[in-house]
Amino acid sequence: MSINVGVIGVGMIGQDHVRRLTHVLSGARVAAVTDVDLDRARAVARDLPGAVLHPTGAALVADPGVDAVVVTSWGPTHEEYVLACVAAGKQVFCEKPLAPTRVACERIVDAETAAGRRLVMVGFMRRYDAQYRAMKEIVAGGGIGLPLLMHAAHRNPSVPDFFTSDMIINDSAVHDIDVARWMFDEEVAAVTVLKPRTSRKAKAGFHDPLLVLLETVSGVLVDVEASVNAGFAYDIRGEVVCEDGTVALSESAGAVVKRAGTYSGRVPADWQERFVRAFDAELQCWVDAVAADRSTGPSAWDGYAATVVCETGLAALRSGAREPVVLRERPDLYGSAA
Amino acid sequence: MSINVGVIGVGMIGQDHVRRLTHVLSGARVAAVTDVDLDRARAVARDLPGAVLHPTGAALVADPGVDAVVVTSWGPTHEEYVLACVAAGKQVFCEKPLAPTRVACERIVDAETAAGRRLVMVGFMRRYDAQYRAMKEIVAGGGIGLPLLMHAAHRNPSVPDFFTSDMIINDSAVHDIDVARWMFDEEVAAVTVLKPRTSRKAKAGFHDPLLVLLETVSGVLVDVEASVNAGFAYDIRGEVVCEDGTVALSESAGAVVKRAGTYSGRVPADWQERFVRAFDAELQCWVDAVAADRSTGPSAWDGYAATVVCETGLAALRSGAREPVVLRERPDLYGSAA
Amino acid sequence: MSINVGVIGVGMIGQDHVRRLTHVLSGARVAAVTDVDLDRARAVARDLPGAVLHPTGAALVADPGVDAVVVTSWGPTHEEYVLACVAAGKQVFCEKPLAPTRVACERIVDAETAAGRRLVMVGFMRRYDAQYRAMKEIVAGGGIGLPLLMHAAHRNPSVPDFFTSDMIINDSAVHDIDVARWMFDEEVAAVTVLKPRTSRKAKAGFHDPLLVLLETVSGVLVDVEASVNAGFAYDIRGEVVCEDGTVALSESAGAVVKRAGTYSGRVPADWQERFVRAFDAELQCWVDAVAADRSTGPSAWDGYAATVVCETGLAALRSGAREPVVLRERPDLYGSAA
Amino acid sequence: MSINVGVIGVGMIGQDHVRRLTHVLSGARVAAVTDVDLDRARAVARDLPGAVLHPTGAALVADPGVDAVVVTSWGPTHEEYVLACVAAGKQVFCEKPLAPTRVACERIVDAETAAGRRLVMVGFMRRYDAQYRAMKEIVAGGGIGLPLLMHAAHRNPSVPDFFTSDMIINDSAVHDIDVARWMFDEEVAAVTVLKPRTSRKAKAGFHDPLLVLLETVSGVLVDVEASVNAGFAYDIRGEVVCEDGTVALSESAGAVVKRAGTYSGRVPADWQERFVRAFDAELQCWVDAVAADRSTGPSAWDGYAATVVCETGLAALRSGAREPVVLRERPDLYGSAA
Incomplete structure (x- = not known):
C-alpha cells in the first residue's frame, strides 16, 4: 500500500527527504533515485533495498514503478522534471523554487492548467x-x-x-x-x-x-x-x-x-533544527494526498x-x-x- | 522489511498506538490485534489491511506472523502478556505500569533475567x-x-x-x-x-x-x-x-x-498535546530497536x-x-x- | 537645602510633575506656579504650602524665590519661557518638544550658546x-x-x-x-x-x-x-x-x-504605567544637577x-x-x- | 513639613535607609543618628546637615527634635529601642526581626496593646x-x-x-x-x-x-x-x-x-537589585503614615x-x-x- 516515490537530485536536501521518506514518515518508500552525479545517486540507492537507479530524471519519471516524484535537483532543472511529471500525470513535490524565472514558472502553470488538475506541490514548509x-x-x-x-x-x-x-x-x-x-x-x-x-x-x-x-x-x-x-x-x-x-x-x-x-x-x-517538524509534516501531507489521489499544499x-x-x-x-x-x-x- | 506488530488491548491508548504504527511511524505495521472486548478488536482490525484478529493475547503472542508485541491492555493483565512474550523470545513494549504490584513486577524481572536478555520496554515516554x-x-x-x-x-x-x-x-x-x-x-x-x-x-x-x-x-x-x-x-x-x-x-x-x-x-x-512527539519518538525508537534486534528504553x-x-x-x-x-x-x- | 522649583503650566503633565516634586522626589519643593488658566494654577497652589501664584511665566521666572523652572505649558509657548530662563541664568526642565518648529529651537540653541553654558534639559524620559x-x-x-x-x-x-x-x-x-x-x-x-x-x-x-x-x-x-x-x-x-x-x-x-x-x-x-519610574528618575536627576549647579540630560x-x-x-x-x-x-x- | 527621623544603628542597612530618607524619598529628613559604634555614627552624621549625634538609642528616642524612629541596629537590641518608642508615643519602623525571641516580641505586643494604638511597623518589604x-x-x-x-x-x-x-x-x-x-x-x-x-x-x-x-x-x-x-x-x-x-x-x-x-x-x-523599589515604597509608605499620624504596614x-x-x-x-x-x-x- 506504500507509495513508490522517485527522487530526482540527491544532494543535501534530497538525501534528507530520502531519509525522511524511509525512516520517519509512514506510507511511502523510495523506489527510484537519480542525480546529475550518478555515483552519488548509486551510493544513495545502495542503502535503499529495492530502489532502482535511473540515468536521467526523464527515465525516472517514465518508470511505471514510480507513483510520484520528489524534485530536489538544482533549481534551473526543476522546470524540466516538473513538466515531465505533469505530462505523465504523476504528482510531484518540488522543492522551492518551483523554477527560478517567471517564464519557466508560467510554462508549468500553463501545463498544469492544460492538464486540468493540480499535480504540483511546492516545498514552502x-x-x-x-x-x-x-x-x-x-x-x-x-x-x-x-x-x-x-x-x-x-x-x-x-x-x-x-x-x-x-x-x-x-x-x-x-x-x-x-x-x-x-x-x-x-x-x-x-x-x-x-x-x-x-x-x-x-x-x-x-x-x-x-x-x-x-x-x-x-x-x-x-x-x-x-x-x-x-x-x-x-x-x-x-x-x-x-x-x-x-x-x-x-x-x-x-x-x-x-x-x-x-x-x-x-x-x-x-x-x-528549527523546521525539522515542518518538513516532516509537509512531506507526510503530500504522501497522504498522493495515496488518496488528492492534491494538496502550496500550488504551482x-x-x-x-x-x-x-x-x-x-x-x-x-x-x-x-x-x-x-x-x-x-x-x-x-x-x-x- | 517492516516489523509486524501485534497489539494486545485496543482501548484509547491502544488505538492511539495502532494509529501511530500505521500512519505516523516508519518501519512497522500492525499485523494482529486482540482485546478483552473482541468486537472492539474486530472493528480496529477491519481498518487495518492484512491484520489478523486473535481471540486472546496468548494466541496473538504465539502467532508466528507477529514479530513483536505492544501491550496496552488493562494494567492487571500486563504480567500475563509480558511473560508470554518473554517466554516466546519476542520483544514487547508494555505501557506503564509494567504491572500493578511489586510481586508481579518481580516475576517479570525474574523471567527476563532467566532469559538472559532484555526483551521488555516500559512506556515511560x-x-x-x-x-x-x-x-x-x-x-x-x-x-x-x-x-x-x-x-x-x-x-x-x-x-x-x-x-x-x-x-x-x-x-x-x-x-x-x-x-x-x-x-x-x-x-x-x-x-x-x-x-x-x-x-x-x-x-x-x-x-x-x-x-x-x-x-x-x-x-x-x-x-x-x-x-x-x-x-x-x-x-x-x-x-x-x-x-x-x-x-x-x-x-x-x-x-x-x-x-x-x-x-x-x-x-x-x-x-x-503535550507529549505527542514523545510518544512518537518512544515507539519509533522501539520499532528501530526491534528491527535491529537490540533492546532499548526503560527496562523491566x-x-x-x-x-x-x-x-x-x-x-x-x-x-x-x-x-x-x-x-x-x-x-x-x-x-x-x- | 531643597531646590525651589517654579512650574509653568499645570495641566495633566504639569500636575504630575508637581506631585512628583512634592511627594516622590527628594531635594526639591514647588515654590511657585502659573498657568494660562489662572484658576487652575490657583487651585494647584492652594495644596502646596508656601507656593506663590504668579500671573505669568515671565513673572515666575523673574521671582528670586525660584531657583529653577519646569516648563510644562503648551508646546508653542515653550520657547518664550525657556528663553526667559536662559536670560535669567536659571536651569530649566522643558517637557518635549523643546519647541514645535526648527527656527524656534534654533533661537534657544543660539541663546544658550551665547550664554556659554547649558541650562536647558528636555524631557525625553x-x-x-x-x-x-x-x-x-x-x-x-x-x-x-x-x-x-x-x-x-x-x-x-x-x-x-x-x-x-x-x-x-x-x-x-x-x-x-x-x-x-x-x-x-x-x-x-x-x-x-x-x-x-x-x-x-x-x-x-x-x-x-x-x-x-x-x-x-x-x-x-x-x-x-x-x-x-x-x-x-x-x-x-x-x-x-x-x-x-x-x-x-x-x-x-x-x-x-x-x-x-x-x-x-x-x-x-x-x-x-510603563514609564512612571523613568519620569521619577529623570526629574530626580535634574533636581540633583540643579542642586549641584551642574547640567545634565537631553540638551537643547x-x-x-x-x-x-x-x-x-x-x-x-x-x-x-x-x-x-x-x-x-x-x-x-x-x-x-x- | 518634613518628618524628622532618628536612626538607631547605621551599619549597612541603616546607612541605606539614611540614604533613602535623604536622597530618594519625599517628606522626611534624618534629624538624629546613633550607633553602638559612635565613630561610625559620627561619620554618618557629618554628611547630614543639621543632624544630631546621640550617645545612645534612649537619648535619641527622647530627643524632642525626633518625630519618629528607624531601628536598624543589631536584632537583639531591637526590643529595647522599640519599647522606648512605644513608651514615648513615637512611631517606629523596625527592621526585621521585630525581636529575635518569642518572649521579646510578646513584651512589645503587650506594650503596644497597653498603649492602645499601633506605633510599630516591621520591615517586611x-x-x-x-x-x-x-x-x-x-x-x-x-x-x-x-x-x-x-x-x-x-x-x-x-x-x-x-x-x-x-x-x-x-x-x-x-x-x-x-x-x-x-x-x-x-x-x-x-x-x-x-x-x-x-x-x-x-x-x-x-x-x-x-x-x-x-x-x-x-x-x-x-x-x-x-x-x-x-x-x-x-x-x-x-x-x-x-x-x-x-x-x-x-x-x-x-x-x-x-x-x-x-x-x-x-x-x-x-x-x-531585586527589592530596591520595594524598600523605597515601604519606607515612603511609613513616612507618609507618620506625617498623617496614621499607622501602617506589617504590625508588631x-x-x-x-x-x-x-x-x-x-x-x-x-x-x-x-x-x-x-x-x-x-x-x-x-x-x-x-
Whole structure:
C-alpha cells in the first residue's frame, strides 16, 4: 500500500527527504533515485533495498514503478522534471523554487492548467510549522481585527561559499514572501528593498542585511529583515499587527538554564533544527494526498507568484525604488485566494 | 522489511498506538490485534489491511506472523502478556505500569533475567520528550554542579470517573517518579506524601492535590505537586536545582497573542498535546530497536522500581509518615544505573 | 537645602510633575506656579504650602524665590519661557518638544550658546528607563558587534480628541526618534514614512498606523511602527540588531497567571504605567544637577534635532519619498555625540 | 513639613535607609543618628546637615527634635529601642526581626496593646514589591479559586562569614514566612524542615539548601527552597496554586540578548537589585503614615508571628519532625487577619 516515490537530485536536501521518506514518515518508500552525479545517486540507492537507479530524471519519471516524484535537483532543472511529471500525470513535490524565472514558472502553470488538475506541490514548509499555523489561525479567526502590518526577521547564522547576493532574496526572504501571501490570503502588490549598514561579516559586494518591504493588495505592509551572516543562531521572527491586538512567534521552548547571573534558552542552530517538524509534516501531507489521489499544499501558482515577487525584489534592490509586482491572471484551477 | 506488530488491548491508548504504527511511524505495521472486548478488536482490525484478529493475547503472542508485541491492555493483565512474550523470545513494549504490584513486577524481572536478555520496554515516554532530554543533558553535563533538589508539578485538567484516589500516585505521579530515577541515575530511597488543602473539585474522598516528596539514594529531594483537577490545562513543570545553577522546563512555545491588556500563550490542553512527539519518538525508537534486534528504553527493572515507589507512596499517603523504599538487588542484566 | 522649583503650566503633565516634586522626589519643593488658566494654577497652589501664584511665566521666572523652572505649558509657548530662563541664568526642565518648529529651537540653541553654558534639559524620559539603559549599555559595550538595524513599535491604546494626525510623529514617534539618536550616538540623516492599511479605529483623515523609517549617518536603519489606536494596551517594543547578536526590550515583568488554557502577563495600560519610574528618575536627576549647579540630560541640541527630524518626517509623510534631514552645525557647547 | 527621623544603628542597612530618607524619598529628613559604634555614627552624621549625634538609642528616642524612629541596629537590641518608642508615643519602623525571641516580641505586643494604638511597623518589604502585590491581588480576587499550595524559592548567591546556620531560617526564609501569612491572610499552623543533599559550597555544619514546609490554618501548604549559596544570582521565586489556575512571579524584565546560540536575560545579583523599589515604597509608605499620624504596614503582631514560626522552624530542623506553631491569642488591636 506504500507509495513508490522517485527522487530526482540527491544532494543535501534530497538525501534528507530520502531519509525522511524511509525512516520517519509512514506510507511511502523510495523506489527510484537519480542525480546529475550518478555515483552519488548509486551510493544513495545502495542503502535503499529495492530502489532502482535511473540515468536521467526523464527515465525516472517514465518508470511505471514510480507513483510520484520528489524534485530536489538544482533549481534551473526543476522546470524540466516538473513538466515531465505533469505530462505523465504523476504528482510531484518540488522543492522551492518551483523554477527560478517567471517564464519557466508560467510554462508549468500553463501545463498544469492544460492538464486540468493540480499535480504540483511546492516545498514552502513554513506553512506546516505549528507556530506559523497557530498565528494564521488567530489572524484568520478575526478575534484581533484585520491585519495591518507584519514584522519578520530571517536570520541565517552563515551561508556557504556558493551563496550569491541574489540568494538573500531568492533563497532566504522567499520564505517570508510565501508566508505573507499565505498568512493574508492575498497577493503581494509591490516591493521595496532597503540597505541598512552592512555587516562586517558580509561577503564583498553583498548588501547584508536587507530590509525587504512587501505591500499586499489590501495594503498590509510586511517588513522582513533578511540577514545571512547573523552568526549567533538561526533566528526566525514574525509578528502580525492587527487592529485589536498582535500575534507573534514565541521563542523556542526548551530547557531554561539559570547560571552566572542570567537565565537563558536556546535559539535554533540552523534551519534543520528549527523546521525539522515542518518538513516532516509537509512531506507526510503530500504522501497522504498522493495515496488518496488528492492534491494538496502550496500550488504551482504559489511557486509562480513567489518567483515573480523575488524577481521584483531584485529589481527593487537594484533600482532603490518601490517596484510594483505584475502577475498574470490567476487560472481558475488555483481558486481565488493566495 | 517492516516489523509486524501485534497489539494486545485496543482501548484509547491502544488505538492511539495502532494509529501511530500505521500512519505516523516508519518501519512497522500492525499485523494482529486482540482485546478483552473482541468486537472492539474486530472493528480496529477491519481498518487495518492484512491484520489478523486473535481471540486472546496468548494466541496473538504465539502467532508466528507477529514479530513483536505492544501491550496496552488493562494494567492487571500486563504480567500475563509480558511473560508470554518473554517466554516466546519476542520483544514487547508494555505501557506503564509494567504491572500493578511489586510481586508481579518481580516475576517479570525474574523471567527476563532467566532469559538472559532484555526483551521488555516500559512506556515511560517522558524520557523521549525533547525538553526533559535537554534538562538531563544539562544536569549530566555537570556545568551547573551536582543536583540538590527537583521541583515538579503534574497538573491534569480533570480525570474520568473511573479514576481512583490511588491513581493520583499510580497513574499521574508515576511519571515524575520515573523522571526522578532517570534524571539522577539513581534509585528513590524514601517517600513522604503531604496533603494540602483539598480542591473543591476533588471527588469525595480524594486528597487532591498531593505533594509527593521523593528522596534519592544520594539525597536529592524531589517535590511533586500532583493534581488531577487543575482544570485550566495539562501543565507539567520541572526544575532541577544544582549547586551552581538551575534548569527548568520552559513554557510551551507557540504563538503569543497580545490582546485586551495582556500577552498570552497556550498551555497544553491534555497529555496528547503535550507529549505527542514523545510518544512518537518512544515507539519509533522501539520499532528501530526491534528491527535491529537490540533492546532499548526503560527496562523491566525501571517498571519494577516505579511500581515499588508507587506502592511505598500509597503506604506513605496512608501513614502520613516518611516511608523507606525497599528494592530487591538489581540483576546484572540491568546494569548499575537507574 | 531643597531646590525651589517654579512650574509653568499645570495641566495633566504639569500636575504630575508637581506631585512628583512634592511627594516622590527628594531635594526639591514647588515654590511657585502659573498657568494660562489662572484658576487652575490657583487651585494647584492652594495644596502646596508656601507656593506663590504668579500671573505669568515671565513673572515666575523673574521671582528670586525660584531657583529653577519646569516648563510644562503648551508646546508653542515653550520657547518664550525657556528663553526667559536662559536670560535669567536659571536651569530649566522643558517637557518635549523643546519647541514645535526648527527656527524656534534654533533661537534657544543660539541663546544658550551665547550664554556659554547649558541650562536647558528636555524631557525625553526614555533615556531614564531601566530597560532602554540596559540596551544601550549592551550595544555600547560592543560585545554583539556594531549596530545595523533597530526595530521599534510605539503602540498607544488610544488618543484624545484633540490629537491631530501630525502628532503621530510629533508626539509619539518623537520618542523613538530621540531613542535612535541616543542609542547610536549619531544624528538621523533621512526619514521615509510608509502608510500600511489604515485601522478601522483611526479617525477620519488619519493614516494610522505608520511605519517611520530613520537612517542614521552611519547607515543604521530604524523602523518604527507608530500606532495611536492599538486598543489593547500601551505597548513599546524595541530590538537592536547588531553584527553578532541582538538585544530587545523584554515583556513587562509581573505576575504570570495560568487560567483557562493560557498563561498570561500584563501589558501596560498607558504611558504612566510603563514609564512612571523613568519620569521619577529623570526629574530626580535634574533636581540633583540643579542642586549641584551642574547640567545634565537631553540638551537643547537634542530638542532641536528631534524637532527637525519630526519636521522632516511630516514632509516625508506628505511627499511619500525619502527626505534628507538637514541640521545646522553643532555648537561646541553640545559636544560631538548625539 | 518634613518628618524628622532618628536612626538607631547605621551599619549597612541603616546607612541605606539614611540614604533613602535623604536622597530618594519625599517628606522626611534624618534629624538624629546613633550607633553602638559612635565613630561610625559620627561619620554618618557629618554628611547630614543639621543632624544630631546621640550617645545612645534612649537619648535619641527622647530627643524632642525626633518625630519618629528607624531601628536598624543589631536584632537583639531591637526590643529595647522599640519599647522606648512605644513608651514615648513615637512611631517606629523596625527592621526585621521585630525581636529575635518569642518572649521579646510578646513584651512589645503587650506594650503596644497597653498603649492602645499601633506605633510599630516591621520591615517586611516584600509586601511592597509590585510583583508580590499583583499576585496577592489575583489570589484575593478569587478569579482562580481558593489557594491550595504555594511553591517558593529563596536563593542567595552567597552569605557573609558571620552568617550562621540558623539564619537560613531566621534571616532568609523569614521573608517567605511573612509572605505566606500575608498572601493567605492567615497564620502558619505547623512547620517541617527537610534536608536535601548539601551543596559543596555550604559552610561546614550547614544544611544548605533546606526545604521548609509551612501549613497554614486552612491547610494551604507552602514549600520554600531556602538556599544561601546558590552562587549564580539572587533568585526569588513564587507560585500560588489555586483551584482554577496558578499565579507566579515572572522572571525579571530587562533587556533580552541573543548571542552565541542563546537568548538570555538577567537574574538580579543581590537583594538590593531585586527589592530596591520595594524598600523605597515601604519606607515612603511609613513616612507618609507618620506625617498623617496614621499607622501602617506589617504590625508588631506580624513581627511576633514571624519570629514564632522561625523558632518553630528551628525546632523542626533539629527534630526532623512536623512541629505545630503555638501562638498566643491575637489582641483586638491587630484585627483579625494575618
